[in-house]
Amino acid sequence: MHNTFALQIEKQMKNALILSFGLSAVLFTSCTKDPVEPALNTPEVKVPYTSLSATTNYFETFKGADGKTSVDFSGQTTRINMLKEIDAYMRKWSTQALDAAVLNNMFENKNSPFADAALNSATDKTIVSKTAGSFATADAEAERQRFRGYFTSLAKASNSRTTEAKEGTAGKLGTYLVDEKGFEYGQFIQKGLMGAMMLDQISNVYLGTEKQNADNSKTVDGKNYTQLEHHWDEAYGYLTQNETYPKKDPNDATKWLESYLGTYVRQVGSPNGDPAQVYMAFLKGRAAIVNNDAATRTEQIAYLRTSLEKAVAVIAVSYLNKTKTATTDAAKFHSLSEGVGFIYALRFGYNAKINKAKSDQLLNTLMSKPNGFWGLSNTELDNVRNEIATAFGFDANTVVNH
Numbered sequence: 001m002h003n004t005f006a007l008q009i010e011k012q013m014k015n016a017l018i019l020s021f022g023l024s025a026v027l028f029t030s031c032t033k034d035p036v037e038p039a040l041n042t043p044e045v046k047v048p049y050t051s052l053s054a055t056t057n058y059f060e061t062f063k064g065a066d067g068k069t070s071v072d073f074s075g076q077t078t079r080i081n082m083l084k085e086i087d088a089y090m091r092k093w094s095t096q097a098l099d100a101a102v103l104n105n106m107f108e109n110k111n112s113p114f115a116d117a118a119l120n121s122a123t124d125k126t127i128v129s130k131t132a133g134s135f136a137t138a139d140a141e142a143e144r145q146r147f148r149g150y151f152t153s154l155a156k157a158s159n160s161r162t163t164e165a166k167e168g169t170a171g172k173l174g175t176y177l178v179d180e181k182g183f184e185y186g187q188f189i190q191k192g193l194m195g196a197m198m199l200d201q202i203s204n205v206y207l208g209t210e211k212q213n214a215d216n217s218k219t220v221d222g223k224n225y226t227q228l229e230h231h232w233d234e235a236y237g238y239l240t241q242n243e244t245y246p247k248k249d250p251n252d253a254t255k256w257l258e259s260y261l262g263t264y265v266r267q268v269g270s271p272n273g274d275p276a277q278v279y280m281a282f283l284k285g286r287a288a289i290v291n292n293d294a295a296t297r298t299e300q301i302a303y304l305r306t307s308l309e310k311a312v313a314v315i316a317v318s319y320l321n322k323t324k325t326a327t328t329d330a331a332k333f334h335s336l337s338e339g340v341g342f343i344y345a346l347r348f349g350y351n352a353k354i355n356k357a358k359s360d361q362l363l364n365t366l367m368s369k370p371n372g373f374w375g376l377s378n379t380e381l382d383n384v385r386n387e388i389a390t391a392f393g394f395d396a397n398t399v400v401n402h
Contacts, residue, residue, distance in 0.1 A: 040216065040294035047287035049296070054276045056283055057243045058236065062290065064224025072223070072230065073237025076201075078118075078125045080241070080259065082106060083193060085114050086127075090154065090186045093177045098158040103151035131196045132348070134204035139356075143196055147189060154185035167374040174330025181372020182329070184337035190260075191338055195345020198238045198261040199312060203305045203350040206235035212301070216289060228289055235304075236282050239265065245279040264342075265311045267402045272314045272394050278307050309349030313392045316342035318400040320385040324378050333373050336381075340366060343388070353391045362387060 047061065064070040086106045092098065105113035108128045112120040119125075132143035156170070157179045163171030170179040178184050205211060216228035223230070239245065239262045246266040249255040258266055266275045285300030287293075319339030326332035343362050346354035354362070362384045369375040382396075389396035 040289070040292050040297060043291050043293040043296075045291050045293075047290050049284055049287060052280065052283045052287060054279060055244060058245075058283065058286075059243045061283070062229070062233075062286055064219065066224050068224060070223075070225035070229060071233045071236075072225065073233050073241075075125055076234055076237030077241050078122050079127055079130060079197070080238075081116065082109065082114065082119055082125070082127055083190075083197075083260065085116065085119065087186075087190060088115075090189065093154075093158040093161055093186075094172075096158075097161070098155045100148075100151040100155040103154070104148060107147065107151070127193065127197060130201055131193065132200060133197075134200050134208065134348075147192065147196070150185045150189050150192075153179060153183070154189070157185065167371055173333060174328060176330055176334050178333055178337075179372075181367075181369075182333040182336075182374055183340075183367070183372060184334055187334070187337035188341050188344070191341020192344050194261045194264070195312065195342070195348040199308055199345060200348035202235045202238050202261075203308060204348065206231050206238075207301045207304060207350075212297075216292070226289075229286070232282075232286050232289055236286075239278070239282070239308075245282070246275050261308075261312075264315045264402065265308060267400050268311045268314050269400075272398065273307055273311050278304065281307070305350040309346070309352065310392050310394075312342055312345050312349070313354070313388050314394060314398055315400060315402065316346065317385045317388050317394075317396060317398055318402065320381050321397060321399050324381055329374075336366070336373055336376075343384070346388070354388060358387075 052061070059069040059071050062070050086103065089102060089106065090098065102113055105111045107126070109119070109123065109126040114120050128144055131147065132140040135143060154177075157177055160170040161172055161177060163169060165171035165173035165178050165180075165182070167182075168180050171177070173182070176184050177186065211231040212228065214227040214231055216226045219225060220227055220230065225233070240247070240258050242257055245258070245262065247257045249257050256263070256266060265273065265278060269275070281300040281303045285297050285304070288295075288297035288300065316339050319335050319342065323332050323336040323339060326335055340363060343354070343366075344359060346352060347356040347359040352359075365380055365384055366373075366376065386396045389398070
């Protein structure tokens with residue numbers, strides 16, 4: 001009986017082992033059948049990095065299976081063209097009063113505010129939706145309201161366009177429109193959006209974790225690019241619309257064809273920046289995506305984030321230094337308004353060295369006096385520029401040729 005019982009136990013154990021093995025086999029087989037999206041961790045060099053140079057054509061380098069360029073950043077081009085129309089409208093202040101409602105309509109792309117009908121019909125494209133896009137909802141809305149406030153202040157100042165501006169009186173100061181505190185709101189808007197839209201979208205959104213975790217295993221339906229390739233190109237499109245960067249005007253060697261953020265990143269140059277290296281980082285990062293090379297892509301993201309943020313900091317300090325050497329109030333306040341716009345923009349760097357709280361503190365130093373810019377001293381300008389230069393590790397006396 002004992003032997004019979006032992007045999008039964010042995011048989012049950014064998015059956016249990018067989019069942020366990022069989023279940024494991026089923027589970028293993030099931031797992032291997034699950035679709036697995038290939039991560040960027042098995043490099044396959046389709047675009048040799050050694051083939052890339054400062055003169056490499058971005059569009060021609062990256063092509064789909066159809067032989068056509070796989071680069072598409074039409075949405076970025078549309079929004080930049082919208083900003084250009086906002087600029088054009090703001091410049092009309094010398095001949096007409098401006099309307100804050102028109103500026104808000106352009107900001108939100110409603111009520112067909114643009115001269116270019118194609119912009120009006122691009123109803124899914126707006127500047128407002130891409131302003132402070134990486135911020136939490138309430139914080140993003142606060143930044144958008146800041147620009148709406150600028151529109152109102154600019155329109156109000158334009159009602160005094162025929163008056164000579166002076167301390168306490170809005171109007172025309174040289175060739176610029178300022179309010180009673182000397183603030184040139186057109187510069188706050190333009191330079192501010194270089195940070196709130198362009199820098200933020202590049203560094204925090206399109207080069208951010210969510211967008212960079214997009215699919216890279218198949219092309220988007222009806223397109224010849226993967227979702228990940230497209231996100232990288234959208235980041236590039238906020239820097240430039242050209243096939244190389246920077247790009248000289250073929251009709252005038254003294255001019256360049258960038259606009260907005262791309263213009264200022266180009267101007268910084270050595271020793272605080274290198275636009276050619278920024279371009280190489282975009283090229284190598286895009287090639288890394290094609291090559292399924294996560295490590296190289298990650299290196300380029302880090303370089304781009306650091307370089308673009310520092311470029312904005314250098315430009316901000318340069319404008320403060322130019323403010324100190326300006327010989328007229330008009331030149332002084334114009335330069336200072338540009339500097340203020342870039343100091344605001346710094347909050348949109350990746351893990352910003354000058355974050356929102358610090359940016360607001362610096363702006364408060366420059367703008368909180370009862371008489372605004374009229375009451376600022378060089379010492380106060382120095383205090384602000386020194387904080388920025390120290391945070392980024394460059395010479396506080398830096399002046400860029402812009």
